[in-house]
Amino acid sequence: MKDSQLTVTAYDWVPGFAQGHVRDLRVRWALEEAGFPYDVEVMAQGTQKKPAHLKRQPFGQIPTLEIDGQTMFESGAILWRIAEASAALLPDDAAARDRVLSWVFCALNTLEPPVGMLATLELFVSDKDAAARLRPEIAAAVTGVLERLVVALGDKPHIVGHFTVADIVLTTVLRDVPDDLLADLPSLRAYVDRHTARPAFQTALAGQMTLFAENAAKYERAG
Structure with missing residues (x-):
């Protein structure tokens, strides 16, 4: 390529x-x-x-x-x-590649949809009262996923070994998470900051x- x-x-x-x-x-x-x-x-x-x-x-x-x-x-x-x-963007080891692929799909299928729902409520739902009623439930779902991500990440700088395409997808999704939901998850805030600092x-x-x-x-x- x-x-x-x-x-x-x-x-x-x-x-x-x-x-x-x-x-x-x-x-x-x-x-x-x-x-x-x-x-x-x-x-x-x-x-x-x-x-x-x-x-x-x-x-x-x-x-x-x-x-x-x-x-x-x-x-x-x-x-x-x-x-x-x-x-x-990918490790040589086949098993590690499979883990990277899993995290790519996790970012797109598990994390991004509820994060996108929050954005839809904030930006595109004209009935603001309805959006305000729905937000806590959606926010709780997002927080639940984020807390599992915190556990999976642990103290690692990247989600699988060295920097990979999975970090690109996860970082771009996490950038869309509202600040109030990331405030109590410093490891994810640091994860985003670390990767967005890359040249x-x-x-x-x-x-x-x-x-x-x-x-x-x-x-x-x-x-």
């Missing part, structure tokens, strides 16, 4: 609450860690639902990754494909945020 032509799709701008959290960040981070050069195809808001993009992403979402003209979608699948091509993450984040800053004015005028 290092010598392939790689292109990531990304929005030119999103509202403030989503900036730094759009999932092309995961893909950019993995590519930066792997040392794989890539281009970014910038998409204006609204164009993601047009036929050209729906051909490569049936649900009109971001990101996709084009590899020598062949397109993949779903950030988890894309990250695993990158990891398979990079010694930096590859900082480069990926800067790439995403620069696009938003460059294109903000046209959306402000449109609004």
